[in-house]
Amino acid sequence: MADVAEAAGVAVSTVSRALRGRPGVSSAQREQILRVADELSYSVSASASRLAGGRTGAVGVLVPRIDGWFHSTAVAGLQERLHEHGLDLVLYRLQGREERTGFFTRRAFRHRVDALVVVGTTLTPDEEELLAEAGLPVVGISTRPSGRPFADVDDRAGAAGATRHLTNLGHERIAILRSTTLLGTHGAVSHDRYAGFCGAMAERGLDVPEAYVVSAPWGLEGGAQAMAELLSAATPPTAVFAESDEVAIGALRTLRRSNVEVGRTMSVIGFDDHQLAELLDLSTVAQPVHEQGRTGGDLVVEALEHGRVAEPERVLPTRLVVRGTSAGH
Amino acid sequence: MADVAEAAGVAVSTVSRALRGRPGVSSAQREQILRVADELSYSVSASASRLAGGRTGAVGVLVPRIDGWFHSTAVAGLQERLHEHGLDLVLYRLQGREERTGFFTRRAFRHRVDALVVVGTTLTPDEEELLAEAGLPVVGISTRPSGRPFADVDDRAGAAGATRHLTNLGHERIAILRSTTLLGTHGAVSHDRYAGFCGAMAERGLDVPEAYVVSAPWGLEGGAQAMAELLSAATPPTAVFAESDEVAIGALRTLRRSNVEVGRTMSVIGFDDHQLAELLDLSTVAQPVHEQGRTGGDLVVEALEHGRVAEPERVLPTRLVVRGTSAGH
DNA sequence: GTGAAAGCGCTAACAC
DNA sequence: GTGTTAGCGCTTTCAC
Numbered sequence: 001m002a003d004v005a006e007a008a009g010v011a012v013s014t015v016s017r018a019l020r021g022r023p024g025v026s027s028a029q030r031e032q033i034l035r036v037a038d039e040l041s042y043s044v045s046a047s048a049s050r051l052a053g054g055r056t057g058a059v060g061v062l063v064p065r066i067d068g069w070f071h072s073t074a075v076a077g078l079q080e081r082l083h084e085h086g087l088d089l090v091l092y093r094l095q096g097r098e099e100r101t102g103f104f105t106r107r108a109f110r111h112r113v114d115a116l117v118v119v120g121t122t123l124t125p126d127e128e129e130l131l132a133e134a135g136l137p138v139v140g141i142s143t144r145p146s147g148r149p150f151a152d153v154d155d156r157a158g159a160a161g162a163t164r165h166l167t168n169l170g171h172e173r174i175a176i177l178r179s180t181t182l183l184g185t186h187g188a189v190s191h192d193r194y195a196g197f198c199g200a201m202a203e204r205g206l207d208v209p210e211a212y213v214v215s216a217p218w219g220l221e222g223g224a225q226a227m228a229e230l231l232s233a234a235t236p237p238t239a240v241f242a243e244s245d246e247v248a249i250g251a252l253r254t255l256r257r258s259n260v261e262v263g264r265t266m267s268v269i270g271f272d273d274h275q276l277a278e279l280l281d282l283s284t285v286a287q288p289v290h291e292q293g294r295t296g297g298d299l300v301v302e303a304l305e306h307g308r309v310a311e312p313e314r315v316l317p318t319r320l321v322v323r324g325t326s327a328g329h
Numbered sequence: 330m331a332d333v334a335e336a337a338g339v340a341v342s343t344v345s346r347a348l349r350g351r352p353g354v355s356s357a358q359r360e361q362i363l364r365v366a367d368e369l370s371y372s373v374s375a376s377a378s379r380l381a382g383g384r385t386g387a388v389g390v391l392v393p394r395i396d397g398w399f400h401s402t403a404v405a406g407l408q409e410r411l412h413e414h415g416l417d418l419v420l421y422r423l424q425g426r427e428e429r430t431g432f433f434t435r436r437a438f439r440h441r442v443d444a445l446v447v448v449g450t451t452l453t454p455d456e457e458e459l460l461a462e463a464g465l466p467v468v469g470i471s472t473r474p475s476g477r478p479f480a481d482v483d484d485r486a487g488a489a490g491a492t493r494h495l496t497n498l499g500h501e502r503i504a505i506l507r508s509t510t511l512l513g514t515h516g517a518v519s520h521d522r523y524a525g526f527c528g529a530m531a532e533r534g535l536d537v538p539e540a541y542v543v544s545a546p547w548g549l550e551g552g553a554q555a556m557a558e559l560l561s562a563a564t565p566p567t568a569v570f571a572e573s574d575e576v577a578i579g580a581l582r583t584l585r586r587s588n589v590e591v592g593r594t595m596s597v598i599g600f601d602d603h604q605l606a607e608l609l610d611l612s613t614v615a616q617p618v619h620e621q622g623r624t625g626g627d628l629v630v631e632a633l634e635h636g637r638v639a640e641p642e643r644v645l646p647t648r649l650v651v652r653g654t655s656a657g658h
Numbered sequence: 659g660t661g662a663a664a665g666c667g668c669t670a671a672c673a674c
Numbered sequence: 675g676t677g678t679t680a681g682c683g684c685t686t687t688c689a690c
Contacts, residue, residue: 011661045440047379048683072401089420111374340677377667
């Protein structure tokens with residue numbers, strides 16, 4: 001910065017003001033300084049800036065995992081927006097109980113990022129409190145940290161829509177495949193989708209016997225296994241709502257191997273509109289993942305620039321996508 | 330740090346030494362200091378540390394995209410190792426020509442990370458030179474920056490293996506589906522796999538007519554389209570080697586829709602062992618993606634800790650996975 | 659509108 | 675083995 005100041009014939013403080021867009025610099029100076037800085041391909045040191053009370057220009061992203069369709073797509077959308085605003089993205093993975101507590105108690109992120117974005121995992125009250133102490137803006141993507149801005153979909157409504165689609169087709173014996181997280185519990189998303197399912201069933205006065213609610217670890221294998229369990233029931237269902245497409249795809253595999261005709265003997269609907277859903281002709285509830293990421297980016301940028309967010313609760317629409325795996329009964 | 334020093338009754342320099350594991354502190358002191366720091370849940374300011382000539386404790390990761398199976402899986406493996414060594418991961422996306430040049434000329438990463446990892450994209454000589462000027466350690470994952478350590482597979486050998494598998498099954502008319510990147514060119518991986526294919530064909534004295542070499546944009550759609558082109562050839566091939574599984578899966582879709590019996594009329598083999606390959610019973614060449622990420626992490630850690638890497642060229646093995654889509658002719 | 663100067667929290671000499 | 679101290683490159687009062 002000293003170099004730029006010298007080249008522009010001004011003091012470093014003026015350069016700092018110009019580069020940060022602060023008032024107190026004549027527009028002629030400002031323009032010239034920006035030009036010089038560009039010629040010297042100069043960029044401020046994030047460390048020094050942060051140390052002196054400024055910004056790091058980076059946002060921390062908390063994900064339970066980065067491989068996997070949902071999280072990587074959301075992060076891609078987020079990254080897009082952050083990049084547009086010159087913000088770097090620091091990736092923090094929160095996997096397993098210890099990694100999480102370590103992260104929140106150590107709070108090493110305080111000195112590294114200006115804000116945090118939580119993607120697709122529910123924070124415990126303890127975790128939320130520790131974050132609050134750090135005093136950073138926090139934004140949720142596909143999760144709703146209490147009192148914080150978020151970008152999400154209405155899982156409950158989406159699940160209800162999927163269920164109504166099945167009941168409208170004449171199905172009455174409908175099962176639900178629920179998923180557990182790495183910690184062996186049901187996440188908030190699982191609860192919401194389950195609630196939506198139950199609500200829509202109740203609307204029609206349809207019963208949900210215990211045997212029709214199957215939980216298995218999230219993923220293809222879990223879905224395959226859960227479906228096998230359903231097929232061995234005394235009276236198998238005629239339709240299945242899977243909490244997510246990956247689970248639904250696992251279920252489809254079991255059905256195919258069992259020679260059950262999908263779309264005739266058994267209807268299946270998922271949730272997400274995973275890239276594969278189209279390929280496998282799977283009916284599903286589409287949610288805009290990339291856009292949730294982008295919207296989350298908007299929220300952070302707004303929080304960082306204005307200190308507050310005008311419209312902090314962004315609920316994006318889901319969309320029923322009817323394909324070949326769901327049909328009349 | 331001053332707080333810790335006071336609480337431990339020592340000078341800040343001693344605390345600094347203890348925390349960074351440097352010599353010059355009695356082990357009793359060191360232990361006590363670490364305990365105190367832990368009690369105060371203290372963590373060093375990365376910014377201040379960096380500014381004073383230390384490390385940022387972060388590694389920059391350059392990916393052309395983060396959604397998509399390969400890159401997110403490799404990043405997950407890398408992240409795992411970095412985390413084990415207390416290193417943060419800063420994600421830089423390099424998409425499109427301008428974004429790339431901007432990144433390399435601006436060099437904002439200099440003040441933010443201690444090293445860079447390039448994942449799955451080939452650097453131009455210009456880019457490599459700009460990186461060299463920055464003076465940071467650079468490591469490649471699934472790419473081989475000149476003169477830098479890397480973790481990769483032998484694409485050529487893998488492709489040759491896949492091709493030999495087909496020729497061993499009796500196929501003689503074998504086509505290859507090549508992919509272009511977002512920039513419309515063939516990447517290094519594409520060239521290597523093509524070379525491996527040609528080599529294996531030449532070994533058997535088999536001809537590769539021009540019509541049997543089809544290029545299309547990378548991805549499912551590209552594969553579908555390329556396969557359609559092949560099917561409309563005067564004499565269609567009896568087997569196809571697709572440069573990647575995603576392309577192969579696109580090809581499978583076209584074959585299914587055209588009622589071509591896969592594994593009988595037409596054999597297909599891919600490359601990668603994508604999660605879906607198993608589901609779709611696709612023969613392929615498996616490459617250890619997660620492990621390439623982890624190995625890349627090892628390389629960075631070694632470069633950062635010892636200044637140099639003992640064994641800088643890590644070529645991990647590929648493995649032929651024969652499934653239902655490839656069969657005798 | 660602009661410049662000078664005091665730190666921000668650390669590391670790395672350098673003394674002891 | 676330990677303490678003292680001079681910066682690292684910025685931002686931000688505070689004078690002018």
